[in-house]
Amino acid sequence: MKTESDTVELGAFDFECGAEIPSLEVAYEAYGEFDGDNAVLVCHALTGSQNVAGYGTETAGQARAWWNDIVGPGKAIDTNEYYVVCANVPGSCYGTTGPASESPDGEPYGTDFPPVTIGDWTRAQRRLLDELGVGRLHAVVGGSVGGMNALDWVRRYPDDVRYLLAVATAGRLDPQCLALDAIARRSITTDPNWNGGDYYDSEPPDDGLALARQLGHVMYLSKSSMERKFGRRAAGRDARRDSFPADPAASFFAYRDVESYLDYQAEKFVDRFDANSYLYLTRAMDDYDLAEGYEDDADAVAAFEGEALLLSFTGDWHFTTEQAESLAESFRDTSVPVAHHVIESDHGHDAFLVEPEKVGPPVRDFLDAGVAGRSVHDTVEEVEEPSVERDFAPVHTSLFSR
Amino acid sequence: MKTESDTVELGAFDFECGAEIPSLEVAYEAYGEFDGDNAVLVCHALTGSQNVAGYGTETAGQARAWWNDIVGPGKAIDTNEYYVVCANVPGSCYGTTGPASESPDGEPYGTDFPPVTIGDWTRAQRRLLDELGVGRLHAVVGGSVGGMNALDWVRRYPDDVRYLLAVATAGRLDPQCLALDAIARRSITTDPNWNGGDYYDSEPPDDGLALARQLGHVMYLSKSSMERKFGRRAAGRDARRDSFPADPAASFFAYRDVESYLDYQAEKFVDRFDANSYLYLTRAMDDYDLAEGYEDDADAVAAFEGEALLLSFTGDWHFTTEQAESLAESFRDTSVPVAHHVIESDHGHDAFLVEPEKVGPPVRDFLDAGVAGRSVHDTVEEVEEPSVERDFAPVHTSLFSR
Numbered sequence: 001m002k003t004e005s006d007t008v009e010l011g012a013f014d015f016e017c018g019a020e021i022p023s024l025e026v027a028y029e030a031y032g033e034f035d036g037d038n039a040v041l042v043c044h045a046l047t048g049s050q051n052v053a054g055y056g057t058e059t060a061g062q063a064r065a066w067w068n069d070i071v072g073p074g075k076a077i078d079t080n081e082y083y084v085v086c087a088n089v090p091g092s093c094y095g096t097t098g099p100a101s102e103s104p105d106g107e108p109y110g111t112d113f114p115p116v117t118i119g120d121w122t123r124a125q126r127r128l129l130d131e132l133g134v135g136r137l138h139a140v141v142g143g144s145v146g147g148m149n150a151l152d153w154v155r156r157y158p159d160d161v162r163y164l165l166a167v168a169t170a171g172r173l174d175p176q177c178l179a180l181d182a183i184a185r186r187s188i189t190t191d192p193n194w195n196g197g198d199y200y201d202s203e204p205p206d207d208g209l210a211l212a213r214q215l216g217h218v219m220y221l222s223k224s225s226m227e228r229k230f231g232r233r234a235a236g237r238d239a240r241r242d243s244f245p246a247d248p249a250a251s252f253f254a255y256r257d258v259e260s261y262l263d264y265q266a267e268k269f270v271d272r273f274d275a276n277s278y279l280y281l282t283r284a285m286d287d288y289d290l291a292e293g294y295e296d297d298a299d300a301v302a303a304f305e306g307e308a309l310l311l312s313f314t315g316d317w318h319f320t321t322e323q324a325e326s327l328a329e330s331f332r333d334t335s336v337p338v339a340h341h342v343i344e345s346d347h348g349h350d351a352f353l354v355e356p357e358k359v360g361p362p363v364r365d366f367l368d369a370g371v372a373g374r375s376v377h378d379t380v381e382e383v384e385e386p387s388v389e390r391d392f393a394p395v396h397t398s399l400f401s402r
Numbered sequence: 403m404k405t406e407s408d409t410v411e412l413g414a415f416d417f418e419c420g421a422e423i424p425s426l427e428v429a430y431e432a433y434g435e436f437d438g439d440n441a442v443l444v445c446h447a448l449t450g451s452q453n454v455a456g457y458g459t460e461t462a463g464q465a466r467a468w469w470n471d472i473v474g475p476g477k478a479i480d481t482n483e484y485y486v487v488c489a490n491v492p493g494s495c496y497g498t499t500g501p502a503s504e505s506p507d508g509e510p511y512g513t514d515f516p517p518v519t520i521g522d523w524t525r526a527q528r529r530l531l532d533e534l535g536v537g538r539l540h541a542v543v544g545g546s547v548g549g550m551n552a553l554d555w556v557r558r559y560p561d562d563v564r565y566l567l568a569v570a571t572a573g574r575l576d577p578q579c580l581a582l583d584a585i586a587r588r589s590i591t592t593d594p595n596w597n598g599g600d601y602y603d604s605e606p607p608d609d610g611l612a613l614a615r616q617l618g619h620v621m622y623l624s625k626s627s628m629e630r631k632f633g634r635r636a637a638g639r640d641a642r643r644d645s646f647p648a649d650p651a652a653s654f655f656a657y658r659d660v661e662s663y664l665d666y667q668a669e670k671f672v673d674r675f676d677a678n679s680y681l682y683l684t685r686a687m688d689d690y691d692l693a694e695g696y697e698d699d700a701d702a703v704a705a706f707e708g709e710a711l712l713l714s715f716t717g718d719w720h721f722t723t724e725q726a727e728s729l730a731e732s733f734r735d736t737s738v739p740v741a742h743h744v745i746e747s748d749h750g751h752d753a754f755l756v757e758p759e760k761v762g763p764p765v766r767d768f769l770d771a772g773v774a775g776r777s778v779h780d781t782v783e784e785v786e787e788p789s790v791e792r793d794f795a796p797v798h799t800s801l802f803s804r
Contacts, residue, residue: 017654115654175628175660176620182661183616189647190609192594197649207592211613214585218578223719226577232691245591247599247681252419252517253689258577259584279649287655289634317625 004030019114027095034083043142043149049094069356076360091116091280099276111197143167158303168352170323171290184212210266222315222348235260297330307370313351339371339378406432421516429497436485445544445551451496454488471758478762493518493682501678513599545569560705572725573692586614612668624717624750637662699732709772715753741773741780
């Protein structure tokens with residue numbers, strides 16, 4: 001498989017907030033051969049990277065090869081067939097310009113970096129694709145906040161997208177998630193090592209970033225997946241028990257599997273991610289509202305004339321199936337061919353990463369044939385299954401779908 | 403209404419962990435007249451106090467008069483009829499000995515205070531009641547972790563309780579809640595002002611305690627109550643915006659109602675609660691397991707021969723209706739008269755405090771007549787309502803309840 005891994009200098013970039021930086025670099029990877037009509041843009045999740053398929057640059061932890069089960073030769077997003085591009089978003093820390101990058105004065109931007117929005121991500125991706133000679137996309141694909149990024153594409157550049165595939169996402173976060181993200185940011189900014197964002201020459205705010213990440217992990221799992229993975233079991237070994245300061249009384253109580261898991265995840269994460277980037281990217285996610293500047297979601301996507309597939313997961317409380325259904329309704333209002341494919345899973349939000357055998361088939365068939373794809377199911381179609389009553393007393397199908 | 407508000411010195415107290423302190427003081431309040439057979443012990447929730455009914459000592463915020471809608475003259479727990487006692491638990495900070503109390507060496511205990519368990523709370527309450535001349539209780543009542551405390555009573559002193567009323571509680575926390583509690587504790591212990599628990603002569607770890615409390619509030623609400631209370635609205639005014647250090651980029655984004663609410667709650671809380679107590683009491687809650695030392699929950703409550711009412715709330719994800727149903731099944735296994743009364747509410751865990759019009763009637767009738775009380779419903783009985791089929795073809799009721 002042909003693989004590119006590169007950083008493109010896009011020149012001056014004006015952010016939606018009105019600020020400008022003289023030079024935006026965008027790190028990207030691309031897999032497969034571009035034939036003029038087969039480009040698939042993949043949008044990464046919050047702490048993800050351009051390294052979607054496990055080739056090219058070395059990035060750590062969950063950012064590395066994060067969708068290797070789905071993207072690759074012969075896989076659901078088949079790099080033998082498609083030219084797959086994934087770019088690190090502005091504000092992140094995997095090679096694209098962000099708070100940790102060097103500013104024109106030679107010092108890291110820190111919190112002088114302009115506030116970033118998902119719209120900025122989309123606009124940077126558009127400019128990168130221009131550089132790569134890609135005009136219209138066969139598909140834009142994204143999960144979690146990457147799904148918001150993908151939704152932003154069909155709102156902002158409706159003519160540039162044939163197929164929209166938005167996975168485990170929503171038109172906007174609900175207030176419960178806004179609250180948890182706000183608490184996560186505060187855990188960073190109240191860490192004295194954060195120092196107003198100026199810590200690149202000193203000890204970084206690892207404790208605060210670790211807590212933010214641990215909160216994230218609770219949001220990515222579900223009650224039942226945590227029950228199954230950890231229960232109330234004590235950890236097999238206490239090795240990680242002292243990762244955090246603890247009250248002396250703690251030693252009387254069990255150090256549990258679930259704590260050990262969170263401590264391990266946090267430890268890995270602080271080595272690979274920048275605390276300021278975490279602040280910037282969660283701000284972008286919290287801020288995103290598909291309907292902003294429009295009457296409603298349907299109005300926001302009204303100009304899109306392609307086809308849309310929404311994938312959601314029953315155990316996901318970060319981005320719920322109800323939110324995906326509401327998005328589906330908006331596309332239905334615009335008469336765009338749309339399917340909302342609900343996947344039974346108790347893996348929580350993580351399901352889109354860890355259930356490739358359920359995610360792969362509808363993704364593959366949608367990219368191949370749109371919503372008519374064989375493995376693509378829809379919530380409406382499912383309740384319209386022929387029934388005995390219907391055979392004998394046909395009525396308008398919409399009555400059946402309520 | 404006759405009201406007592408006092409602190410009793412119980413002498414030396416040995417904790418379940420094996421440590422002893424030379425003097426345990428317990429702060430309590432009591433309302434109404436004791437007639438020898440009408441004592442009702444109310445167990446408070448995590449950060450609650452003895453001030454259940456709004457008379458007597460002045461305590462701040464949610465700890466003050468926390469169940470005033472339910473307890474009082476003519477109310478559901480009628481102080482004209484019952485002698486209602488509520489005691490602050492060991493480890494807390496409302497007058498009962500805890501980490502902030504003076505140790506024999508004249509300094510605050512800090513984290514030298516022994517680890518506390520819910521069993522210690524129960525044993526301290528038993529000794530207090532002995533001092534007050536109360537033998538057998540007409541009822542023990544508690545919500546949230548206070549419900550665990552009430553469950554501990556019927557396990558530990560089964561002959562001392564006629565009626566058990568456990569509200570919005572469970573036999574043990576699930577790993578999702580254990581995880582959030584662990585993160586909350588870490589937000590305290592990673593605050594440099596915590597200083598290993600030794601902060602009584604210096605700046606206390608307010609930032610860490612504030613974050614812990616904000617996490618708590620997310621656990622006490624539900625997705626739908628947050629949607630209703632806050633949505634994604636921007637706060638009317640920014641007064642509280644600077645309660646926490648924030649990234650400069652924040653000023654580009656909305657300061658939302660939900661953040662303002664959390665900041666307000668946190669601000670009030672750090673003024674009224676001790677950070678070390680928060681560590682100790684969440685440890686006790688996380689540690690509690692009704693079945694510990696027994697075969698299972700049913701075995702743990704097998705010696706109880708009174709009646710039990712479990713109240714749960716459909717929107718509560720901290721202590722779920724499923725957990726309450728599992729408790730009910732355990733009581734059913736022992737042939738104790740039990741009812742599991744499910745209340746429809748989208749108020750989350752807070753419902754037991756803020757829905758008195760739904761909570762009051764079953765509480766009143768249960769205290770009066772046990773599970774036969776008029777407003778007391780049961781999950782099993784509800785599906786056993788007489789139906790047409792049943793009138794014509796009676797079958798064993800258990801077939802209807804499945």
